[in-house]
Amino acid sequence: MILLSGVGKTFRGRDGGRVEALSDITLRVAPGEFVAIVGASGCGKSTLLRLVAGLVPVSLGRVEVGGELVTEPRADTAMVFQAPTLLPWADVLRNVTFPLRLMGKATSRTEEDARALLAKAGLAGFETKLPRELSGGMQQRVAICRALLQQPRVLLMDEPFGALDALTREEMSIELLRIWAETGAAVLFVTHSISEAVLLADRVVVMSPRPGRIADIIEVGLPRPRDFAQEGTPQFHEAAQRIRALIYAKKEVAHGAA
Amino acid sequence: MARPNLSGPIAVILLFVLWEGSVQAFGIREFLLPAPSVIASEAWTIRGAILNHTLATLQTVLLGFAAAVLISLPLAMAIASSPVISAAIYPLLVITQSIPKVALAPILIVALGANEVPRVIVTFLVAFFPLVVASVAGLLAAPPELIELGRACRAGRVQQMLRIRLPYAVPFVFGGLKVAAALSVVGAVVAEFVGADAGLGYLIQTSMAFFRTPLAFAAVVILALMGMTLFALVGLMERILFPWSSSSQTNIPAA
Numbered sequence: 001m002i003l004l005s006g007v008g009k010t011f012r013g014r015d016g017g018r019v020e021a022l023s024d025i026t027l028r029v030a031p032g033e034f035v036a037i038v039g040a041s042g043c044g045k046s047t048l049l050r051l052v053a054g055l056v057p058v059s060l061g062r063v064e065v066g067g068e069l070v071t072e073p074r075a076d077t078a079m080v081f082q083a084p085t086l087l088p089w090a091d092v093l094r095n096v097t098f099p100l101r102l103m104g105k106a107t108s109r110t111e112e113d114a115r116a117l118l119a120k121a122g123l124a125g126f127e128t129k130l131p132r133e134l135s136g137g138m139q140q141r142v143a144i145c146r147a148l149l150q151q152p153r154v155l156l157m158d159e160p161f162g163a164l165d166a167l168t169r170e171e172m173s174i175e176l177l178r179i180w181a182e183t184g185a186a187v188l189f190v191t192h193s194i195s196e197a198v199l200l201a202d203r204v205v206v207m208s209p210r211p212g213r214i215a216d217i218i219e220v221g222l223p224r225p226r227d228f229a230q231e232g233t234p235q236f237h238e239a240a241q242r243i244r245a246l247i248y249a250k251k252e253v254a255h256g257a258a
Numbered sequence: 259m260a261r262p263n264l265s266g267p268i269a270v271i272l273l274f275v276l277w278e279g280s281v282q283a284f285g286i287r288e289f290l291l292p293a294p295s296v297i298a299s300e301a302w303t304i305r306g307a308i309l310n311h312t313l314a315t316l317q318t319v320l321l322g323f324a325a326a327v328l329i330s331l332p333l334a335m336a337i338a339s340s341p342v343i344s345a346a347i348y349p350l351l352v353i354t355q356s357i358p359k360v361a362l363a364p365i366l367i368v369a370l371g372a373n374e375v376p377r378v379i380v381t382f383l384v385a386f387f388p389l390v391v392a393s394v395a396g397l398l399a400a401p402p403e404l405i406e407l408g409r410a411c412r413a414g415r416v417q418q419m420l421r422i423r424l425p426y427a428v429p430f431v432f433g434g435l436k437v438a439a440a441l442s443v444v445g446a447v448v449a450e451f452v453g454a455d456a457g458l459g460y461l462i463q464t465s466m467a468f469f470r471t472p473l474a475f476a477a478v479v480i481l482a483l484m485g486m487t488l489f490a491l492v493g494l495m496e497r498i499l500f501p502w503s504s505s506s507q508t509n510i511p512a513a
Contacts, residue, residue: 050406053410054410055406055409055410072412073409073410073411073412075412077410078410079406079407079410081403081406081407082403083401083403085401085403085404085407087404087422087425087426088426088502089425089426089428089500089502089503098411099407099410099411102408102411102412102413102417102421103411103412103413130502132502
């Protein structure tokens, strides 16, 4: 579904110098697969998502979605940001339908679908509330519903739970899995949390910084549907340990070199 | 419903009481500082004329304010949409703002004649700058992620401006409108000082020429009330038309 081959990205810095954000990224994500990307801050995780979203052009290599070269944002790709980024003037329902209305793809069924999706996310009864009347967790649920209503084949999530408290975070990750399971979308999920990555993903891409490269890809191999009980299993711990080792090993090398 | 906060009105009433009391107690002469009671009674005797002056000023204020709104918003959108336009227009704006309007008023009146037009232009010049600045700030205040959301939904620049930036700017625009409303009154009076045969600014000048200080004070009080009323009306419009706007944000009833 998503194919990155030999992708590199270089930004021009303010001082005119070149900053290599990503180098030689090759990754294939199957339809309906859930892939998490973890790595230290500044390893280009968010840039990688923006390349797939078509928001930022690649410097090297190619990005394909559904077999087509990505040159601009696609209608079948949806994105969830770290902040809910809701329209403060629009109520929950109009926020969720905003992308479809903006793309001129809203139909008579859109509102009905939106209501059903909101109900599934535990937001029934909040359709006419304004964003600032909701808690942070509820706002992020609205943002996820907004992305899912587009029925994307590719769902890009940039630390969607990063701004939430730990309890809300755990609750939302299980909810996300439940709702995602019905959509069959391919997911690229950027996170700082190793346990979140292992709990959610089929495969975890571990990245190393400066320039951002893929250090390794870990198969999680836990059965679905997932739940918190699996966090106690040896498989979970083994996957988490391998990811941790990859991230910290790279750090030590970097420190040693510096 | 919270108890209305009455400390503002009480402070104003106390000030007037203190004013009246000290004028009486110290025997201050009327042409220096008239007592509020004298101001009120003198104004009442020529209330018809004062009403006409007030309406003349109000007309200038409203026309100048309307011109400021009509010109500022498209100008702000042009500035916010392109760095090139912004770099071209902003210096001109700062120049118009650096020229004292009192200095400009007589020149405009010679050029355009002693009629309403130069007065409206001076009012506009005083009022429009803060409105443009506030609107530009608002149009550029939309978070980058919201703009990215628009781009991810394949929205072009015009759509981004109309569907995301413009609504996002509403609270900022209303902040600018409130300042502009109050400044319109200032602008109208400045223009009337220089060239007018009616209006509260004209009334102040002619009254002081004949040492009729109470009438000048009456005009000042009416001007203050006019500015406050316009300010409050802008705020009221915001609460009615854009209840979500953060600049009018008050307590939200619990969900």
